[in-house]
Amino acid sequence: MKKHHAPALIAIVLYKTFVASLLTVTSIALIFALKNHQVLEDFSQSYLLERKLNIIEFILEKLLILNPKNLLFSGIAAAIYAILTAVEAVGLWYEKNWATILVLVLVSISIPPEIYELVHGITVLKLAVFITNVAILWYLLYHWPKHGKGA
Template identity: 55%
Template sequence: MTQRNQRHKRPRGLVAIVIYKSLIAGLLAIASVALLLAIQNYQSIDEFANQYVLEGKREIIRFILSKFLSLNPKSLQFSGIFAGVYAVVTAIEAVGLWYEKKWASLLVIALVGISLPLEVWELIKGISPIKLIVFVVNLAIFLYLLFDFKKTKQ
């Protein structure tokens, strides 16, 4: 059996990052589609909120819709497009990492490295479990790929 026929074993850390990036890409794609569909149905959602939700029947729906309706359609459109672009970039990162491409590692290191100071700023403004988890996961990804990149470069 030649070495080519043998199954390539990827490091567990890399597989975990690929799974994480794939999940994030999927969530971003869903968010993008939801936001862009919401723009098309903005008027209907507004009417629904005025007719049913404001009667006080469901507090959670009222809260969500009030946050949603406080945004203007242009902000929703921008957010939907941005989420879609970010979903594509994240999916490209996942595929590149799966095939162990150096450009993918560099792309993830750069994008996560750029986001880390912003995440620290968000934590300074107020700690929440989600912010903390995202920060720790992104820091772990950054350090893992940075050390792996340096190791393979030598």
Template identity: 40%
Template structure:
């Protein structure tokens, strides 16, 4: 029976947590895509806007009206593009999640590259349109990148010593 070093089993847990996070993002984006494709129909779109306009909530910060204005600016036709982009990102996150769950070294580097490629945009968004969720996402993604680089380099070292 093959024995795994202690650090590899510890990293298995970390990789599994990241894999689950990627799958959650995948499911969320698939739901966004389904909603976007549903809102492509003018009747559904107008029904949602009407519902939001007449929703009786204590709306102290105007978030509901910002959403109504955003939806009206976009119009129903742009939701197909939103759905396609959401599905494309869902596919990327699914590949990352499955690869990390299976402990594939390519998945570690793929996740580092894809997550790292969005860091400049996340920094811009956080600095110019600050929000605590944006900051948490930025910090979380930086931590994931650092962790995965550490795991990938450690795996490479242990493979070099066993060869």
């Protein structure tokens, strides 16, 4: 018999999968930037970028102000968080109690810094992430007995 998942749970799992994918790409990009720091620095000073590719120039400027140790730390942290987020998504899909608790703890921890960020400047992305996390927190708290049946 095929198990039916609530639409909200499917949305949370898809959101977590999307976040895990973004974090994976970010981790790979940071590690790539670390391994090619000098090449990126040389490229940023080349004639090719002169007023032509503003978005690439912006990204390179942000990457190059980070020293290699910060790039390595950020790349590893993004990879660990990507794995953790993927584990959350799989655990929620199979309605594991530990996954519900893990998501509740991690989302609860993230809300105060998100409020701080919103107080210091609201953007559409910050507001969307905040609202999404509050909705996830509310849904999982409200439906906890229904989800998390397994160990």
